[in-house]
Amino acid sequence: MKNMIFIGSTLLFIGTSAFSQSEMAYNDLSEIVMHKSSKIDNTDKADAKALKKEERYTTPNYATEQHFLTDFPNATDVSWYTKGIAEATFMQNGKKFTAFYDYDNNLIGTTSKASYDDLPASARKYIEKHFNDYTTGTVILFDDNEYNDSPMELYETPFDGEDNYFVELSNNNKKIVLQIGMDGIVSFFKDISNDYTR
Numbered sequence: 001m002k003n004m005i006f007i008g009s010t011l012l013f014i015g016t017s018a019f020s021q022s023e024m025a026y027n028d029l030s031e032i033v034m035h036k037s038s039k040i041d042n043t044d045k046a047d048a049k050a051l052k053k054e055e056r057y058t059t060p061n062y063a064t065e066q067h068f069l070t071d072f073p074n075a076t077d078v079s080w081y082t083k084g085i086a087e088a089t090f091m092q093n094g095k096k097f098t099a100f101y102d103y104d105n106n107l108i109g110t111t112s113k114a115s116y117d118d119l120p121a122s123a124r125k126y127i128e129k130h131f132n133d134y135t136t137g138t139v140i141l142f143d144d145n146e147y148n149d150s151p152m153e154l155y156e157t158p159f160d161g162e163d164n165y166f167v168e169l170s171n172n173n174k175k176i177v178l179q180i181g182m183d184g185i186v187s188f189f190k191d192i193s194n195d196y197t198r
Contacts, residue, residue, distance in 0.1 A: 057080075057081060058079065058081065058082070059080060059082065060082050060101070061082075063105040064086045064101045067101065067106065068088050071099065072092060074092055074093070075090040075091065076091045077090060077091045085102055085103065085108070086101040087099070087100055088101070096113065097110050097111065098110060098111045098112075100152065102148065104150075106145075106148050106150070107145045108148055108150045109142055109143055109152060110142075111141065111142050113138065113141075114139045114140065115139060116136050116139055116167070118139065118141070119139070119165055119180055120183070123184040126186045127186060130186075133171055134176075136168075136169060137167075137168035137169065137170055137175075138168045140166045140167075142154065142163060142166065143163055144161045148161070155189070157190050162181070163181075164179050164181055164182070165179070166179055166189060168192070173193060175193045176188065176191050176192065177189040177190045177192055
């Protein structure tokens, strides 16, 4: 009789253990299946690819970022755009700037918004005489890094890397940009009526 109880208890123990193991195996298998099905979801792949592309354009290389931190130690709210030369847009002393870095990670210069009144008096007089039927728009100051001769471009147009103002003027459907040197000399820079989107 003791043998029967012992054998019965052993069979009950083995049966319970076998049932527990098959349930665990079933749970593990369902987790694996769920994991595999989420891996092949095309939406996730597209999102991951878009995120990687965005990260590539919004993350500078290490050397450029280190130069930026040295050049502008008090910068806040920094965002990067790195398709072509690297551009860091940031705030400093309550003013918004964009810094441009060449392929060797060196500062080319910065841009910031300026006012029409910041222009040299001779330039304002010239604009008022020759462009009196235009409305003045955005005024940008490009502050060149004199220690770097790398080429620079604004409005998708290259120019000599020296300190300059750029003034947008509009008249009906026509929109142009004038380049103004620190000496007050005004020159036509670009017609942006149709092609300027950024």
